[in-house]
Amino acid sequence: MAHGPSKNFFNRWLFSTNHKDIGTLYLWFSFAMFLLGGAFAMVIRAELFQPGMQLIKPEFFNQMTTMHGLVMVFGAIMPAFVGLANWMIPMMIGAPDMALPRMNNLSFWILPFAFAILVSTLFMEGGGPNFGWTFYAPLSTTYAPDTVNYFIFGVHIMGASSIMGSINIIATVMNMRAPGMTYMKMPLFVWTWVITAFLLVAVMPVLAGAVTMMLMDINFGTSFFDAAGGGDPVLFQHVFWFFGHPEVYIIILPAFGVVSQIIPTFSRKPLFGYSSMVYATASIAFLSFIVWAHHMFTVGMPIAGELYFMYATMLIAVPTGVKVFNWVTTMYKGALTFETPMLFSIAFVILFTFGGFTGMMLSIAAADTQYHDTYFVVAHFHYVMVAGAVFSGTAAVYYWLPKWCGRMYDETMGKLQFWIAFIAFNITFMPQHFLGLAGMPRRYSDYGLQFADWNMVSSIGAFMYGGAQLLFLYNVIRTIGWGKPISDPKVWEGAEGLEWTVPTPAPFHTFSTPPVVK
Amino acid sequence: MSTEGSYYVPEQSKLPLLAALGIGTMAFGAASWVIEGGTSTVFLIGTAIMAAVMYKWWSVVIEENTQGIVSDQLKYSYVLGMYWFIFSELMFFVCFFGSLFYVRVLVGPWIGGEAAIGLFDDTPTDAAIANATHLWSGYDATWPPLVTPDQAVNAGAAKFIGPQEAMSFPGWTQMLSWLPLWNTIVLITSSGTVHVAHHALKEGNRKKFVRWLGLTVLLGVFFLFLQAEEYIHAYQELGLTLDSGIYGTTFFLLTGFHGAHVTLGTIMLLIAFLRGLKGHFSESDHFGFEAAAWYWHFVDVIWIGLFIIVYVLG
Numbered sequence: 001m002a003h004g005p006s007k008n009f010f011n012r013w014l015f016s017t018n019h020k021d022i023g024t025l026y027l028w029f030s031f032a033m034f035l036l037g038g039a040f041a042m043v044i045r046a047e048l049f050q051p052g053m054q055l056i057k058p059e060f061f062n063q064m065t066t067m068h069g070l071v072m073v074f075g076a077i078m079p080a081f082v083g084l085a086n087w088m089i090p091m092m093i094g095a096p097d098m099a100l101p102r103m104n105n106l107s108f109w110i111l112p113f114a115f116a117i118l119v120s121t122l123f124m125e126g127g128g129p130n131f132g133w134t135f136y137a138p139l140s141t142t143y144a145p146d147t148v149n150y151f152i153f154g155v156h157i158m159g160a161s162s163i164m165g166s167i168n169i170i171a172t173v174m175n176m177r178a179p180g181m182t183y184m185k186m187p188l189f190v191w192t193w194v195i196t197a198f199l200l201v202a203v204m205p206v207l208a209g210a211v212t213m214m215l216m217d218i219n220f221g222t223s224f225f226d227a228a229g230g231g232d233p234v235l236f237q238h239v240f241w242f243f244g245h246p247e248v249y250i251i252i253l254p255a256f257g258v259v260s261q262i263i264p265t266f267s268r269k270p271l272f273g274y275s276s277m278v279y280a281t282a283s284i285a286f287l288s289f290i291v292w293a294h295h296m297f298t299v300g301m302p303i304a305g306e307l308y309f310m311y312a313t314m315l316i317a318v319p320t321g322v323k324v325f326n327w328v329t330t331m332y333k334g335a336l337t338f339e340t341p342m343l344f345s346i347a348f349v350i351l352f353t354f355g356g357f358t359g360m361m362l363s364i365a366a367a368d369t370q371y372h373d374t375y376f377v378v379a380h381f382h383y384v385m386v387a388g389a390v391f392s393g394t395a396a397v398y399y400w401l402p403k404w405c406g407r408m409y410d411e412t413m414g415k416l417q418f419w420i421a422f423i424a425f426n427i428t429f430m431p432q433h434f435l436g437l438a439g440m441p442r443r444y445s446d447y448g449l450q451f452a453d454w455n456m457v458s459s460i461g462a463f464m465y466g467g468a469q470l471l472f473l474y475n476v477i478r479t480i481g482w483g484k485p486i487s488d489p490k491v492w493e494g495a496e497g498l499e500w501t502v503p504t505p506a507p508f509h510t511f512s513t514p515p516v517v518k
Numbered sequence: 519m520s521t522e523g524s525y526y527v528p529e530q531s532k533l534p535l536l537a538a539l540g541i542g543t544m545a546f547g548a549a550s551w552v553i554e555g556g557t558s559t560v561f562l563i564g565t566a567i568m569a570a571v572m573y574k575w576w577s578v579v580i581e582e583n584t585q586g587i588v589s590d591q592l593k594y595s596y597v598l599g600m601y602w603f604i605f606s607e608l609m610f611f612v613c614f615f616g617s618l619f620y621v622r623v624l625v626g627p628w629i630g631g632e633a634a635i636g637l638f639d640d641t642p643t644d645a646a647i648a649n650a651t652h653l654w655s656g657y658d659a660t661w662p663p664l665v666t667p668d669q670a671v672n673a674g675a676a677k678f679i680g681p682q683e684a685m686s687f688p689g690w691t692q693m694l695s696w697l698p699l700w701n702t703i704v705l706i707t708s709s710g711t712v713h714v715a716h717h718a719l720k721e722g723n724r725k726k727f728v729r730w731l732g733l734t735v736l737l738g739v740f741f742l743f744l745q746a747e748e749y750i751h752a753y754q755e756l757g758l759t760l761d762s763g764i765y766g767t768t769f770f771l772l773t774g775f776h777g778a779h780v781t782l783g784t785i786m787l788l789i790a791f792l793r794g795l796k797g798h799f800s801e802s803d804h805f806g807f808e809a810a811a812w813y814w815h816f817v818d819v820i821w822i823g824l825f826i827i828v829y830v831l832g
Contacts, residue, residue: 006530011530012530014532014535015531015532015534016530017527017528017529017531018527095525096525096527097525099595099598099599100596100599101527101528102528102531102533102534103534104534105531105534105535106533106537106538108534109534109535109538109539110538110541110542112538113538113539113541113542113545116542117542117545117546117549146553146554149548149549149550149552150546150549150550152549153545153548154545154549156545157541157545160541163603163606166602167598167602167603167606171598172595174598175591175594175595175598176525176591201605201606201609202605202606202609203609204606205606205607205609205610205613206609206610206612206613208610208613209610209613209614209617210613212771213617213771216760216767218552219552220760221759221761222760222761222766222767222770222771223666223761223763223764223767224617224621224764224767226678227625227629227653227654227667228666228667228668228676228677228678229666229667229668229677229678229763229764229767230625230626230629230666230678230765231621231625231763231764232620232621232625232628234625235617235620235625238616238620239613239616239617242613242616302633302643303636304636304637509527513524
């Protein structure tokens with residue numbers, strides 16, 4: 001294992017057992033899915049540019065909203081963070097590789113098959129999934145096209161991939177830390193990921209259960225989601241959101257981890273309140289299991305349920321507030337510089353907090369009756385998903401790319417991308433708050449004339465935001481191919497941690513003998 | 519925590535990609551199979567690929583272990599892998615137990631018009647009354663539900679026809695002819711025999727190990743046989759089927775997935791048994807067997823949950 005990567009292309013990329021190569025595969029796959037999901041979003045925004053049906057049929061519009069959500073959540077954001085975990089966790093804890101390298105490659109290679117199955121449904125008779133990414137029964141059972149079965153099995157194997165990937169991360173963190181690397185010395189990215197992995201192992205099987213019940217109801221005559229047999233469609237929503245709410249923290253916790261690495265570096269100060277960050281992350285993870293029905297305030301729950309889920313949800317603001325406070329306090333009196341990763345991270349803190357506040361508005365059961373299933377919700381979760389997860393993922397790539405490939409990206413172009421993305425993001429999603437509060441429902445292919453202006457603004461922003469991603473792709477390829485070579489192990493002046501002690505670019509194998517951490 | 523210098527990182531391997539190919543083919547094949555007019559061909563091809571890959575993969579792992587390149591640290595990675603795999607399996611069952619709780623405790627009274635306003639006020643809610651008057655009039659929410667809401671409204675034209683009889687506790691007098699009790703006895707005994715086998719192996723008594731492990735496998739097979747008998751009885755004599763409303767739904771899904779896990783566990787123990795016959799496993803190094811034993815205890819625990827909730831309190 002002392003030698004470098006295989007010279008044979010297939011040997012290296014198809015049969016890999018190397019955490020860095022597998023991490024790279026994850027990252028490229030997720031970016032491809034990001035562009036595909038983005039293309040679906042562009043179709044949605046083009047159709048909504050003006051009222052009336054312009055370009056596509058309503059049936060296809062439904063498939064686009066569904067596939068956009070599924071591809072972005074399961075194909076783009078989650079694999080992107082798994083890719084970062086693969087690259088960084090072994091280097092951050094001083095391990096030679098992931099604990100189970102072959103299973104690592106298996107978790108990756110399931111994904112292309114899963115998404116090939118999912119996307120192929122678009123070309124089948126009856127079209128792709130058209131019931132929204134939350135696939136509520138009976139839309140996804142009684143009224144679904146036959147292709148829903150491909151969706152079901154696609155989700156099954158995606159879940160298997162996630163479970164294996166998470167078990168690998170847990171085993172790596174619990175078993176492979178260098179001597180002296182105690183739990184409370186681990187970088188925060190490692191902490192957030194190990195907690196995320198725990199969430200994944202706990203809730204992916206529940207998602208598998210949900211789609212299994214769908215499969216049985218559709219094909220084998222059971223009545224989980226059919227009141228005629230004594231079941232209940234609302235049962236689907238409970239099961240789905242018992243998975244779905246932890247899922248949103250699965251997406252955002254690694255993003256917290258990334259930002260907690262970047263802000264101290266460019267503030268040239270250690271992270272403020274390290275241990276409170278760890279406890280806050282764990283608290284958020286715990287709370288995520290007991291708040292799921294706040295997605296269902298309008299479904300007709302008993303008042304006691306409404307109240308409980310409302311108050312429990314509001315509790316999440318406490319650990320989240322701790323985190324935001326710590327990031328801001330880390331920057332306070334720091335020697336700040338504003339390189340691209342830092343810009344994205346600061347934007348993350350501001351916009352994620354904004355998305356958190358609209359989340360607080362939505363958590364009020366009585367008010368949610370008004371906001372539910374409107375564009376206000378769409379705006380809210382795009383503030384946390386895009387300005388949260390995607391911004392921090394972008395920040396992470398700019399932050400670690402020089403370490404990975406030994407070449408510096410073009411700072412001007414990075415900043416240009418940031419400002420276009422930041423402005424375009426707000427042009428896209430800020431007006432959706434107004435649309436939602438004015439009563440525009442989500443997932444509709446057409447709308448009343450009173451919503452026309454803000455929809456047009458939102459669409460223009462969306463196209464700009466899409467363009468910024470092409471700039472990102474160009475910038476990354478340019479860096480890898482023609483960027484200015486660098487060799488300082490510590491790429492950033494203020495960076496701390498084991499990953500900055502290995503040479504730049506990071507060699508194929510790092511820490512074959514574990515380092516000793518003081 | 520890492521203490522020694524060399525953690526074994528395997529060479530490139532074709533197995534993961536082939537496994538993904540097998541899994542992908544199985545998924546695609548399963549979907550096209552369940553759609554009306556579909557065939558099982560693609561699914562079976564996927565299964566064959568998967569079976570071949572799994573055989574090869576485990577051979578490689580066993581080979582690595584026999585060569586002694588597997589350090590204690592790597593072994594602990596396998597141990598952690600198994601712990602968390604079992605935890606994920608547990609969560610899968612939590613999903614189905616939770617669903618049973620929900621339909622049984624909450625949905626029934628909502629459809630039947632009895633759901634109370636609050637904990638201390640048992641006046642039915644307006645929604646429950648509306649359900650019972652307009653949607654499912656005549657439905658009486660009881661558990662086990664022998665008449666489905668569909669039947670209450672549509673009588674003979676109903677799609678979901680409830681069973682004539684449920685699988686619940688038949689009373690003390692008929693207890694000895696109650697199959698689930700024997701199933702429980704068989705499974706708990708098998709958990710005991712696998713424990714005896716484990717201790718025999720730790721003491722280096724290989725003969726005893728193989729004998730008790732073989733007995734465990736037989737008990738596993740016997741359990742599955744009894745379970746099959748019970749299903750046949752349910753389908754042929756009780757009218758208890760997948761289509762017989764929420765009782766049949768939850769009953770077959772919970773016991774069925776448990777049965778599937780018993781099948782998997784039996785195969786794992788059988789492989790450990792065959793390996794034992796070939797002289798694999800030593801007193802201190804036998805994780806292949808230990809993992810199967812843990813899994814076996816896990817399906818046993820799930821069964822006890824099922825026995826209490828689905829059968830005794832069913």
